[in-house]
Amino acid sequence: MDIDPTEVEAASTKKLYQGVCDRFEQNASFMKLDAKVHAIMSQPKAELMIHFPVKMDDGSYTLFKGYRIQHNNLLGPYKGGMRFSPEVSLDEIKGLAMLMTLKCSLAKLPLGGAKGGIKYDPNEHSMDENQRIARRFTLALGNNISPSYDIPAPDMGTNAQYMDWMMDTYHNLYGRKIEDKAVVTGKSIACGGSAGRASATGYGAVYCLAEWAKGNGIPLKGTRFSIQGFGNVGSHAALKLEQLGARLVAVNDHTATLINPEGIPAAELAHYVQQQRGIKGFQPEHEVDDINLFWTKETDFMVLAAMESTVNELNAGLIRTRLIVEGANGPVTTEAEEIVLKKGIQIIPDILANMGGVIVSYFEWVQNRNSEYWNGETVDEKLREKLIAAYHQVETVSKEQGLSMRNAAFVEALTHLEEVYLKRGVWP
Ligand code: NAD
Numbered sequence: 001m002d003i004d005p006t007e008v009e010a011a012s013t014k015k016l017y018q019g020v021c022d023r024f025e026q027n028a029s030f031m032k033l034d035a036k037v038h039a040i041m042s043q044p045k046a047e048l049m050i051h052f053p054v055k056m057d058d059g060s061y062t063l064f065k066g067y068r069i070q071h072n073n074l075l076g077p078y079k080g081g082m083r084f085s086p087e088v089s090l091d092e093i094k095g096l097a098m099l100m101t102l103k104c105s106l107a108k109l110p111l112g113g114a115k116g117g118i119k120y121d122p123n124e125h126s127m128d129e130n131q132r133i134a135r136r137f138t139l140a141l142g143n144n145i146s147p148s149y150d151i152p153a154p155d156m157g158t159n160a161q162y163m164d165w166m167m168d169t170y171h172n173l174y175g176r177k178i179e180d181k182a183v184v185t186g187k188s189i190a191c192g193g194s195a196g197r198a199s200a201t202g203y204g205a206v207y208c209l210a211e212w213a214k215g216n217g218i219p220l221k222g223t224r225f226s227i228q229g230f231g232n233v234g235s236h237a238a239l240k241l242e243q244l245g246a247r248l249v250a251v252n253d254h255t256a257t258l259i260n261p262e263g264i265p266a267a268e269l270a271h272y273v274q275q276q277r278g279i280k281g282f283q284p285e286h287e288v289d290d291i292n293l294f295w296t297k298e299t300d301f302m303v304l305a306a307m308e309s310t311v312n313e314l315n316a317g318l319i320r321t322r323l324i325v326e327g328a329n330g331p332v333t334t335e336a337e338e339i340v341l342k343k344g345i346q347i348i349p350d351i352l353a354n355m356g357g358v359i360v361s362y363f364e365w366v367q368n369r370n371s372e373y374w375n376g377e378t379v380d381e382k383l384r385e386k387l388i389a390a391y392h393q394v395e396t397v398s399k400e401q402g403l404s405m406r407n408a409a410f411v412e413a414l415t416h417l418e419e420v421y422l423k424r425g426v427w428p
Helices: 005-030 035-041 090-106 127-144 160-175 178-183 197-215 232-243 266-276 292-296 334-342 356-369 376-401 405-424
Strands: 046-055 061-072 078-084 113-118 150-154 224-228 247-252 257-259 301-304 323-326 346-348
Touching: 005 035, 005 090, 005 334, 005 405, 035 405, 046 090, 046 127, 061 078, 061 090, 061 127, 061 150, 078 090, 078 160, 078 356, 090 113, 090 356, 090 376, 090 405, 113 127, 113 150, 127 160, 150 160, 150 178, 150 356, 160 178, 178 356, 197 232, 197 301, 197 323, 197 346, 197 356, 197 376, 224 232, 232 247, 232 266, 232 301, 247 266, 247 292, 257 292, 334 346, 346 405, 356 376, 376 405
Parallel strands: 078 113, 078 150, 224 247, 224 301, 301 323, 323 346
Antiparallel strands: 046 061, 061 113, 247 257
16 A cells, blocks of 8 residues: 555654643643643643745745744743744644743743744745745744744754844844844854854753763763764764764664764764755765664664654664664654663653753843853853753652653653742733
8 A cells, every 4th residue: 555655744743742742641640730730731822823925936926834833931932943844734833832831941941832834845945935935924923923922943944044034024024123133043143143052952962961871870982873863953963972982873864874883974974964965875885775774773872863753663662772862852752662661771852852952042042132142162061051950850850750751851841830830820
């Protein structure tokens, strides 16, 4: 039977949303989360769906569908990325928005959670068209975004260039005030971005991994790791791990799978991927056709930095590593997690492992609002400090309450939100 690829994609985004909801319900029930907090948290505060027309290079008009899901703003302004991808769906964005609320709470940031996106493939459009799409989406969002209300950032399919266009559009339309720069984060440094933002998520994942290794008495030097996804998160995680003496032995992305026990040079591969948009062709002699060879490759650590639900009930049993680090959001389905944990493999969950991005986004927002500029060392030091603190909070809850690191992270994040809700009350 032929499988329609769009059905597979729909199933994986459905799995992400269902997985986030299931994990929320399971932990809310375990910790006996206050009933009103439970009810409020179970749905986003607002779901914006916008159709907007954009002029194409050939003079025709295409109607695009954009989303912005504002999950919760108890702790501060809504915060979360903008994903431009043909797989974007309401369910996917809702799941990711809830993860953002939990992530910001776990990181103890004065920010809430949101996510947005447009259902289209930027690779199939010229940069002029992409610019008009990003600007027109910003116009359509209107004052639903602002530096003190909802602050987008890059995600899959967007980058600093898109954030620069969004900030410029907002500035010209609504504000023309100095603090307008803070309406989005992840901008280029020239336009008010922060040093260290591009590497923050990948480095953050490695700071967690290094704490885990230290706690388990494993020196990083000489260890082997594999990475799925070699974009922003995956490449920076690989570079940092390599700096710490570990060896990259397997990589998989949407173009190929590469296995080389002698080691794959991360910096050279990152440079290659920037030019070629994929790992295919980098070391053709080490390319393999069977992706299962990636899952079965024995390593000390596996970093998942591609997309949601890539580890599922079909391949979870094949994995041979000590630790999975979730650089991506929701890469391990709930069914797969059960299989992996039973094998004694631990998981550093997404809301902890990839919080580095939103932490440095917060630093960017603070710098913009105060017209300050911090250098790369300052940002990295502050990032490490925050990540290590969050890692140990989660580890403590995990040990004290006998929970997996994922459940401990959920419980810790929900406990903070519950405390604030109970102190503030629900008005009126
Ligand atoms: P990116 O677009 O730079 O890279 C994505 C990578 O995934 C690419 O290497 C691509 O080839 C690979 N990929 C895509 N589809 C794949 C498939 N079907 N199989 C294997 N590989 C595939 O994106 P990114 O910014 O690195 O984000 C990766 C993940 O990390 C996403 O889940 C994103 O939500 C999450 N994340 C990113 C940040 C950030 O700061 N960039 C922060 C938090 C979480």
